Amino acid sequence: MPFGLEAGVNRSIVPGETIAAISTAAGEAAIALVRISGEDAIAVADKIFRGKQRASDLQSHTQHLGEIIEDGVTIDQAMLAVHRAPTSYTGEDLVEISCHGGTLVTTKVLETCLRAGARAARPGEFTERAYLNGKIDLTQAEAVIDLIRAQTDLALRSATEQLRGRLGDEFRALRERLIEIIAHVEASMDFPEEGISPDDVTTIHNRLESLRNEVDKLIATAETGRILREGLRVVIFGATNAGKSSLLNCMLGFDRAIVSEIHGTTRDSIEERINLRGVALRLFDTAGLRPPENLVEREGIERTQRTLETADLRLHIVDASGPRPRDFATNPDEFLILNKSDLAEHADWSSTDAIRISCKTSAGLPNLADEIYRRIGGAKLSAESPVAINARHRDQLRRASNSIARALAAIGAGATPEMFAIDLHDAQHAIDELLGGGDEEAVRDAIFSQFCIGK
Numbered sequence: 001m002p003f004g005l006e007a008g009v010n011r012s013i014v015p016g017e018t019i020a021a022i023s024t025a026a027g028e029a030a031i032a033l034v035r036i037s038g039e040d041a042i043a044v045a046d047k048i049f050r051g052k053q054r055a056s057d058l059q060s061h062t063q064h065l066g067e068i069i070e071d072g073v074t075i076d077q078a079m080l081a082v083h084r085a086p087t088s089y090t091g092e093d094l095v096e097i098s099c100h101g102g103t104l105v106t107t108k109v110l111e112t113c114l115r116a117g118a119r120a121a122r123p124g125e126f127t128e129r130a131y132l133n134g135k136i137d138l139t140q141a142e143a144v145i146d147l148i149r150a151q152t153d154l155a156l157r158s159a160t161e162q163l164r165g166r167l168g169d170e171f172r173a174l175r176e177r178l179i180e181i182i183a184h185v186e187a188s189m190d191f192p193e194e195g196i197s198p199d200d201v202t203t204i205h206n207r208l209e210s211l212r213n214e215v216d217k218l219i220a221t222a223e224t225g226r227i228l229r230e231g232l233r234v235v236i237f238g239a240t241n242a243g244k245s246s247l248l249n250c251m252l253g254f255d256r257a258i259v260s261e262i263h264g265t266t267r268d269s270i271e272e273r274i275n276l277r278g279v280a281l282r283l284f285d286t287a288g289l290r291p292p293e294n295l296v297e298r299e300g301i302e303r304t305q306r307t308l309e310t311a312d313l314r315l316h317i318v319d320a321s322g323p324r325p326r327d328f329a330t331n332p333d334e335f336l337i338l339n340k341s342d343l344a345e346h347a348d349w350s351s352t353d354a355i356r357i358s359c360k361t362s363a364g365l366p367n368l369a370d371e372i373y374r375r376i377g378g379a380k381l382s383a384e385s386p387v388a389i390n391a392r393h394r395d396q397l398r399r400a401s402n403s404i405a406r407a408l409a410a411i412g413a414g415a416t417p418e419m420f421a422i423d424l425h426d427a428q429h430a431i432d433e434l435l436g437g438g439d440e441e442a443v444r445d446a447i448f449s450q451f452c453i454g455k
Contacts, residue, residue, distance in 0.1 A: 018044060019125055020118035022110050023454035029101030034109050035454060036095040036118055037126055042082060045095045047116040049080050055095065060084040068099065070112045076105050090126055091133025124451025131436070138436045139168040142390060145451055146229060154278040155228040158388055167389070170218065171434045174400075177211050178431065182424050185417045205411050208424075212404040218389055219397045225388030227312075231273060231280035232376055235311040237304055239325070242317045243339035246359035248272065248285040277373055284311075313376060320356065324348035335375060337368065396430045403427035 018038030024031070036044050045055035051066025058064055060082055068075040078099040088094035099109045114120060124145075131141050143162035150156040161167070181204060236244045252272055270285040286304035308314060316330055320338035323346050330336050336354040338345070342361045355371055357364030389397065403426040410420035 016040075018118045019121035020044070020110060020113040021121035021126070021454035022106055023096075023126075024101065024106075026103065028103060031098050032101040032106040032109075033454075034097040034099060034106065034113060035121075035126060036097075036113055037088075037090045037092050037121075037129060038118070039093065040117055041093040041095045042084075044113055044116045044118050045080060045082065045097075048112050049078075049097075051080070055080060055082055058082045060087065063098070068097065068109050068112060070115070075108050075112055076100055078109070086133070086135075089135070090129040091135045092129060121453060122448075123453050124448030124455060127451060127455055128448045137165070137168045139171065139393075139434065140165055141448070142392075143167075144455065146390075148452075148455070149229070151231070151273065152228075152275050152278050152280045155280065158225075158228050167393075168435060171431060174211065174214060174218075175428065175431045175435075177207075177214075178424065178428050181207055181211070182421065182428065185421050185424065189417050189421065201411060205408060208404055208408055208411075212401055212408070215397050215401045215404070219394055219401065221388040222391070222394040225390050225393075227279065227376075228388055229390065231282040233284065233310060233312045234281050234315060234372070235284045235286060235307050235313070236315045236317060237286045237308060238317040239319070242319045243359045244317055245270075245285050247315070247317055247337070247339070247357075248283055250359050250362060250365055251283060276369065279373070279376060281372075313372070315372075318349075320345045320349045322346055324352075335371070393434060396434050400427040400430040403430065 016039045018036065018040040020034065020036045023033045023035045042056050048068050048070060049055045049066050050069050051064050053064065058080075063079045063081045065077070065079055068078050076099045078097050080098075081096045083089070083094040083096070085091060085093050097109060097113075099106060127136075127141050127144050130136050131138060136144075140163050143159050146159035147156065147163060150159050185204065236247055238244055248270065251274055272283050272285075274281050274283060284307050286307055314331075314334045315337055316334045317337045317339050318328070319340055321340045321343040336352070338349055338352065338354045338356045339359055341356045341363055342358040345356075355364060355368050357368055403423045407420040407423035407427070410423065
């Protein structure tokens, strides 16, 4: 199912509208799920479901066998469950139809729902309604798509914790602490004659400093969050015939890239994913670096350079059986790998600090995996709190941190409470938007447009 929305699509939800969609992946399967949600969801089900009881007479959260019909014609035999508001995923009346998973029959069941009074749901609209009806906050809504996309146990654990509300609880705790500080500041502004100032300037400064440190700790998890959600970009590069494609195949465990003794076989970047002890690695095999012999090879080498610019980890592989090139050099952020250890190593490499492997015999590959895991901080990543923020959270927290920093600077310069209270309110608004306040519609559009239809 397509992710995202075309430009200009109106995501505003009309109260009372009933929506329907296929919630399982396209293609053949044993079972497919069609969802109906909204004010008339059960009425739509009454029109299309024939069983021992009408859908409107069924007990909530129970499944019943029957047939999906239209104009007296049976479309499919199916199981139907009614989930009555507010105890449903969306917080509305929700009907779930478990039908046979063929592409045609599933489409026909959905079309029957639409002709009975529902409209086609937009991407993410079921989860969006759950948010609007107070079933989840925005961080939990974002966790839903992280859960769907998780490719490692660690990413799954992080998404599950966020879905439980752990990250939202962190943000709410920050907000409460900030509001308490703002309340004290504004009390001193509004009732100066009564001397209501339980915290003096020094205490307020210290509390804000502590709060900013907590915000910055959360910001520091953004990189972990990116790795969990997207995977670490690991680029294999080096001269032609050094063993780049062979290394990719060895790390994958199957032949993905063509391996040949002919120089310049790889002309483009090849991407594959592996799971290294719970950390997702995005492996890139690239065109060999040498003076290009034609336009196609030149483009391949330029793509190699662009891929290297965005790499989290660079694996520089060389043929250790040959002499060290005159212009050979490595950077501190590169990981040097000497390949072809099954052959005699050239004397030029005898004192070189590197991981020695053989893609032919697999010698040294376990050591390579250990070193990669160490370099990316895998052990630390696994041991840390599973909660890690995404790019949206990072941007809002940075805004909050910067606002608090301005307030701290103003306090240090002897500013009046009226002056730095503005910065504190800006910090509060930034944290509010993490949970759904502020420019809510724009935030919702950015989040829910990433979902597939039916979720």
